[in-house]
Amino acid sequence: MDPADFYTGIVAALYGPLKSFSQDPEPYAAFIQQAGMPALELGCGDGEPLLELRRRGLDVDGVDSSADMLERLRRRAAEQDIPATVFHQRMEALNLPRRYRAIFLAGPTFTLLPDDATALAALRAIRAHLAEGGTALVPLFTPEPTPAEQIGRVRTAAAPDGAELRVSVLAEQRDKTARTQTALLRYERHHESESTIEDRPWTMHWYTRDQFVRLATTAGLAVTAVTDPDGKPAPADATGLLHFRLQTT
Ligand SMILES: C[S@@+](CC[C@H](N)C(=O)[O-])C[C@H]1O[C@@H](n2cnc3c(N)ncnc32)[C@H](O)[C@@H]1O
Numbered sequence: 001m002d003p004a005d006f007y008t009g010i011v012a013a014l015y016g017p018l019k020s021f022s023q024d025p026e027p028y029a030a031f032i033q034q035a036g037m038p039a040l041e042l043g044c045g046d047g048e049p050l051l052e053l054r055r056r057g058l059d060v061d062g063v064d065s066s067a068d069m070l071e072r073l074r075r076r077a078a079e080q081d082i083p084a085t086v087f088h089q090r091m092e093a094l095n096l097p098r099r100y101r102a103i104f105l106a107g108p109t110f111t112l113l114p115d116d117a118t119a120l121a122a123l124r125a126i127r128a129h130l131a132e133g134g135t136a137l138v139p140l141f142t143p144e145p146t147p148a149e150q151i152g153r154v155r156t157a158a159a160p161d162g163a164e165l166r167v168s169v170l171a172e173q174r175d176k177t178a179r180t181q182t183a184l185l186r187y188e189r190h191h192e193s194e195s196t197i198e199d200r201p202w203t204m205h206w207y208t209r210d211q212f213v214r215l216a217t218t219a220g221l222a223v224t225a226v227t228d229p230d231g232k233p234a235p236a237d238a239t240g241l242l243h244f245r246l247q248t249t
Helices: 003-014 016-021 026-035 050-055 067-079 116-129 209-218
Strands: 039-042 060-064 086-088 100-104 130-140 154-158 164-175 180-191 194-205 221-227 242-248
Touching: 026 039, 026 050, 026 100, 026 130, 039 050, 039 116, 050 060, 050 067, 060 067, 067 086, 100 116, 116 130, 116 209, 116 221, 116 242, 209 221, 209 242
Parallel strands: 039 060, 039 100, 060 086, 100 130
Antiparallel strands: 130 242, 154 164, 164 180, 180 194, 221 242
């Protein structure tokens, strides 16, 4: 297994708000119904919510940078007899054969793009893959610093093969100028007599509303709405997860 995929799999199984934001398929089903099809999920991981959306008959393709996550998605799709088309690409270097009425990320995966230049490349790629009149949905949030008492705390989960997965934050650095927060994470996988322990930085990069609007404008996209995940307009000082809707200019 690619070492990067080992980490991503553990992160997706265990760590942080990113995954827990993405479980509920309803906001994405509603978005696709409004924006139209075909649709594309960026950072589809191992298939939540993509498989549920496909099960409902929605025409949704997926993209993820992790071969390991996509392999799990394909396995789950085959087990559930759900046809799924997914591509192993990075969202900032997207090159797909179709154009989409709806492009979305399910949860704030966009904050994993480490700097404004990469985010701009991803927004340009989104624009290039939108069909005429199409809409994109980008959820964003500003991460809170990890509370001091949680530094060093170990979270555990069981992998499907019975291995014990552990992750802990060893240290964290926040840079308000670059708008990044980098946690040094320790990942552990213990299975029978085999153990793997790796330390790896995990960077999140955030935006003020104005900064994101400016980046989108540079990419040829207009922010047409900012809402909470239920679709209610978000006031200018709103915190938590915000859904940015984008259309071509
Ligand atoms: C927090 S997970 C959520 C995945 C999915 N919603 C799920 O629940 O399975 C974020 C996903 O984004 C993928 N990812 C991270 N950076 C990416 C990038 N630059 N381009 C495409 N996918 C990316 C990761 O491989 C991971 O599968």
